[in-house]
Amino acid sequence: MSEPVIEVRDLVRKFGNRTVLNGISFTVEKGDTMIIMGGSGCGKSTLLRHIIGSMKPTSGSIRIFGEEITTMPQRDLERLRLRFGMNFQFGALLQSLTVGENVALPLIENSRVDPEIVDLVVKMKLELVGLTGFEHLKPSEISGGMRKRVGLARAVALDPELLFSDEPTSGLDPIMTAVIDQLTLDLTRKLDMTAVVVTHDMVSAFRIGTKMIMLGTGPNQGKIIAAGTPDEIRNSDVPEVQQFINGLPDGPTPLKLAREDYIDRLLDSGEEP
Amino acid sequence: MRDYFALNASILYWTFLAPFRGKALRIAATFHQMVRIGVQAVPMTALTSLSIGVTLAMQGAHELSRMGATAFVPDLVGMSLLRELGPLLVGVVVIGRSGSAITAEIGTMKVSEEIEALEVMAINPVRFLVVPRFLAMMVMLPTLTVFGNYIGLAGGWAICRFSLGMNTDAYIRRVVESAHVMDLYSGMIKSIVFAWLIATISCLYGLTVRGGAEGVGRSTTNSVVVCILSMLVANALLTAFFFVVES
Numbered sequence A: 001m002s003e004p005v006i007e008v009r010d011l012v013r014k015f016g017n018r019t020v021l022n023g024i025s026f027t028v029e030k031g032d033t034m035i036i037m038g039g040s041g042c043g044k045s046t047l048l049r050h051i052i053g054s055m056k057p058t059s060g061s062i063r064i065f066g067e068e069i070t071t072m073p074q075r076d077l078e079r080l081r082l083r084f085g086m087n088f089q090f091g092a093l094l095q096s097l098t099v100g101e102n103v104a105l106p107l108i109e110n111s112r113v114d115p116e117i118v119d120l121v122v123k124m125k126l127e128l129v130g131l132t133g134f135e136h137l138k139p140s141e142i143s144g145g146m147r148k149r150v151g152l153a154r155a156v157a158l159d160p161e162l163l164f165s166d167e168p169t170s171g172l173d174p175i176m177t178a179v180i181d182q183l184t185l186d187l188t189r190k191l192d193m194t195a196v197v198v199t200h201d202m203v204s205a206f207r208i209g210t211k212m213i214m215l216g217t218g219p220n221q222g223k224i225i226a227a228g229t230p231d232e233i234r235n236s237d238v239p240e241v242q243q244f245i246n247g248l249p250d251g252p253t254p255l256k257l258a259r260e261d262y263i264d265r266l267l268d269s270g271e272e273p
Numbered sequence B: 001m002r003d004y005f006a007l008n009a010s011i012l013y014w015t016f017l018a019p020f021r022g023k024a025l026r027i028a029a030t031f032h033q034m035v036r037i038g039v040q041a042v043p044m045t046a047l048t049s050l051s052i053g054v055t056l057a058m059q060g061a062h063e064l065s066r067m068g069a070t071a072f073v074p075d076l077v078g079m080s081l082l083r084e085l086g087p088l089l090v091g092v093v094v095i096g097r098s099g100s101a102i103t104a105e106i107g108t109m110k111v112s113e114e115i116e117a118l119e120v121m122a123i124n125p126v127r128f129l130v131v132p133r134f135l136a137m138m139v140m141l142p143t144l145t146v147f148g149n150y151i152g153l154a155g156g157w158a159i160c161r162f163s164l165g166m167n168t169d170a171y172i173r174r175v176v177e178s179a180h181v182m183d184l185y186s187g188m189i190k191s192i193v194f195a196w197l198i199a200t201i202s203c204l205y206g207l208t209v210r211g212g213a214e215g216v217g218r219s220t221t222n223s224v225v226v227c228i229l230s231m232l233v234a235n236a237l238l239t240a241f242f243f244v245v246e247s
Helices: A044-053 A074-081 A097-108 A115-128 A143-154 A174-191 A200-206 A230-234 A241-245 A259-267 B002-023 B027-037 B039-065 B069-110 B114-120 B125-162 B168-178 B182-206 B212-246
Strands: A003-017 A018-031 A033-037 A060-063 A086-088 A162-166 A194-198 A210-216 A222-230
Touching: A003 A044, A003 A194, A003 B212, A018 A044, A018 A194, A018 A210, A018 A222, A033 A044, A033 A200, A044 A060, A044 A162, A044 A194, A060 B027, A086 A143, A086 B182, A097 A115, A115 A143, A115 A259, A143 A162, A143 A174, A162 A174, A174 A194, A174 A200, A194 A200, A200 A230, A200 A241, A210 A230, A210 A241, A222 A241, A230 A241, B002 B125, B002 B182, B027 B039, B027 B069, B027 B125, B069 B114, B069 B125, B069 B168, B069 B182, B069 B212, B114 B125, B114 B212, B125 B168, B125 B182
Parallel strands: A033 A194, A033 A210, A086 A162, A162 A194
Antiparallel strands: A003 A018, A003 A060, A210 A222
């Protein structure tokens, strides 16, 4: 199709003796919206952190725009980071700045633009996420969902080629979720932006995704258990995937421990499993 | 320890080299920090220095009066303040007020992913957060020390004037005669070294916070303890150094 924007090969990350990512490989092509799914604690956010270069893998390779980032010096990484935007799970806004200043931050720090243009861009970006008129409030004065939307506005402030989103819609009401999804769709389909979205909101995942991967838990911890287009995922015969996308309490991923396990762990108290 | 030297190198780079490579210093943020670290510490510094000046004079007067040498009280107050107690006590005040605040603030930003967000936006956290605090500290601690010295001397004057009946002219003349320029310089050099230690240590502890609110609390405590201890050790080393240099 087109050139790969992100290429992850055999990514392994261990914390102590716990393997969080275990041989992850996938490719994201230009214009794709890649959805990373998986249960809580399966390493979705960790994977994202490796791709944006804020964590270094134990082994494996990550190439963004064709450049290897795992061994890249800090200076080159900064140059590369100007080409992508990241929307953090809880917004990660600077509490000491107002909403407007937060959105303006990447513009002021990384480009030489006129203050009036900065003002205009800030208004435009806040308009995109439906927060016109909130420029002068501090992040502590707005709700969690609003903070997330400001985070998205800040992520797209520099019109990046690549957008990362960590659970952009969790904690938002259904209408706002649809608005954010529509925004992601517009950015990717109309402006040819590439997006990587971590989510476990299945409605939104199938609405915006063009490609999906699902990370496993339990024995499959840190491995990709399914990958493909939304249709392929929907028709996947992997039982974990079916359980996940249909939201069933019972299935291959047990909600509760088996009775014997439970007793074992109770008596084994004090030691981490 | 390696982190500490890396942070120092990074601060030096972003303060002295980067401005010539198109990455300007954040002047407005630096002034903002100077107000927080310096101007807002004025009342507390004044009170601390005044009480120390008064105490020194009272203790000195008590001891010296047995030898009939109360005329030397101004010498004692001046020397002790300029060389030792001035820089040290202002250092303690600033550690308590600002060192802890710097660690807690940067630590909270670390915990709430704000530092990571800065990095991802290609904004260097050392340039953005540490350098303004470092510069503000380097300017304001010596300034506060000079200010504290004046207030302390005024405290000494109050005792000499009203309790020992010395007149104001005599007090001022005595202090100026007994204090050498080297006394002032040694105190100033000390406070510059202290400012460096406080700024770098409190920023380092902030940047290396791990694990939530508890981590921030732990780091803040450690930061204050390490700042005070390293300041005291540096003070002893510098005093020894000045004695060697001057003799």
